[in-house]
Amino acid sequence: MQPILANELCKDLGSFSDNPQITGVIxxxxxxxxxxxxxxxxGERVDGHDFALAALQKGAAGILCQHDVEGVPQEKRILVKDPLDAMIQMGANYREHFSPLLLGVTGSVGKTTTKEFCYAVCSAFGSTLKTEGNQNNEIGVPKTLFRLDSTIRYGVVEMGMQALGEIEKLTLAVRPAGGIITWVGQSHLESLGTRENILKAKMEICDGMPDGAPLVINADNDLLSVAKVPQRLRRVTFAVHTDADVRAVGIQGDEKGTHFTICDKEFGSFPAFIPAMGEHNVADALSAYALATRLGLDPERAAQALANYSTTGHRQNVVQHCGVTVIEDCYNASPDSMKAALRTLADYPVCGRRIAVLGDMFELGEISQQAHESVGVMAAQAGVDWLLTVGEAAQDISRRASQLGVNAVHCSDKAEVLARLLSQVKAGDALLVKASHGMALETILEGFYKQFQNTTGVQDKIAGECKSWKNSRF
Structure with a gap:
């Protein structure tokens, strides 16, 4: 954060009598x-007001709080109605001091992956800022904006939501030059009720965009394909399966990732490669290319830059461990992302079995049972050889998959999952691990990597020798 006077940062919130210089918001x-x-x-467990005095004693220049705190002088604090709204307001105030080209990304699934593709493309043209991890809420978005400085030419800001009106607040602070809506699925049905309400919430990204800005939307999605984009904005579509402004054709995979051709109605055709598997990743890459080019970046260089994409955390990350191909995808889960992950597992060439460890999907409301049962159907369609499930809701995955002939076992806890994997997995197998982040299935991965050893005499190279991706298509 570049130094800024407190009263400039807190404009429309209040002021400090000494107007100190601020170098960080915490x-x-x-x-x-x-x-x-x-x-x-x-928060749910901790109230920041309990630590306000301690922050001052450590040298903090000032406090924003909802009520007076014992020991905190009035001249050292500003009272605000809602600290989260205050964070967004400060983010907006700070952002006014800079003029980078900012890209906004939202959607039910694929936000973070799309953000990383946008970052890969923009980084090929200049210094680029991006949302770190999954910091896409009322705290994370302002913190991203606070990292702007005069050296930043481009920025990619991911925006999430739990309710209507939240993205509107974020986008008005970010003021993106263009935006992407990746998909409208079933995430957040518990709070929003219908997919139409989810679409309405995602479309709020338009509110912060200037006239003429491109809104890039997925034409393969039933709701987005017919969504009404404000006339003052430019509607740009991308797709894998249907006609669109930007489309991928000739999709082929190999041991390093996916090759395809970008067919762009405005700029022509360009070969592209991404170091990731699956049509869902191709779609996310297309959206990044589409937005970057509509914001003036060179199409050929943008297409080439997609190859610089890298995964983050436990999202769609492929690891080779003692001859076993592990697809780490346990950062989050929804019915749409489960389908995409299972398709990736189905298309991954292996010598041994295709094994899936699946856990609960959260925030699905009344459709939770139906959604989990549908994942069981997907597992059968994907040809999963062995399915392990964990979590109360995931019992519906296991039961439905078993009815369709899948060798499925519901485990009582993650320890049982790990024990079964350690006793049964062999070199040459492919293992998918996926659930909502709250299930913390990464602990299973940690245990597996620590304890699993290839005792069959088959070397790690077997996994590579098994991967003949000739003429394969996702």
Whole structure:
């Protein structure tokens, strides 16, 4: 964060009599230091107000809080109605001091992957900022904006939501030059009720975009394909399966990733490669290319830059371990992303079995049972040889898959899952691990990597020798 006077940063919120210079905005008192502004946020388990005085004692220049805190002088605090809204307002105030080309990304699934593709493309043209990890909410988006400085030419900001109106607040702070809506699926049905409401919430990204800005939407999605884009914006479509402004054809995979041709109605055709598997990743790459080119970046260079994409965390990350191909995809899950992951597992060439470890999907509301049962159907269609499930809702996955002939076992806990994997997995197998992030299936991966050893005498190279991807298509 470049230094900024506190009263400029807190415009429309209040002021400090001494107007100190701020070099960082924090929500964790342990990060307090001279020049920091501490925002008291009340969470489910911790109330930031309880740590306000400690932040001041560590040198914080000021406090934003909802009520007076004992020991905190009035001249050192600003009272705000909602600290989260205050974070967004400060992010907007800080963003006004800079003029980078910002790209906004939202959608039910694929937000983070698309963000990373956008980052790969923009980085080929200049210094680029991106949302770190999954910091796409009222705290994360402002923190991303606070990382802007005069050296940044491009930025990619991911925006998530739990309810109507949240993306509107974020996009008005970000003011993106263009936006992407990746997909409208079933995530957040518990809070929004219908997919139509989810579409309405995602379309709020338009509110912060200037006249003439491109809105890039997925023509393969039933709701987005017919969504009404404001006339003041430019509608741009991408697709894998249907006609669109930007489309992928000739999709072929090999041991390193996926090759395809971008067919762009405006700029022509360009060969492309991404170091990732599956049509869903191709679609995310297309959206990044489409937005970058409509914002003026060179099409050929943009297509080439997709090859610089890299996965983050446990998202669609392929690991070779003792001859076993592990598809780490346990950061989040929805029916749409489960389908995409299972298709990837089905298309991955292996010598041994295709094994899936699947857990609960959250925030599905009344359709939870139906959605989990549908994943069981997907597992059968994907040809999963052995299915392990864990979690209360995932029992419906296992039961439905068993009815369709899949060798499925529902485990009582993650320890049982790990024990079964260690006793049964062999070199040459492919293993998919996927669930909502709250299931913490990464602990299974950690245990597997630590304890599994190839005792069959088959070397790691077997996995590579098994992968003949000639003429394959996802």
């Amino acid at each position: 929500t964790d008192s342990r990060e307090a230091a001279p020049g920091t502004l501490f925002v008291c946020i009340k």
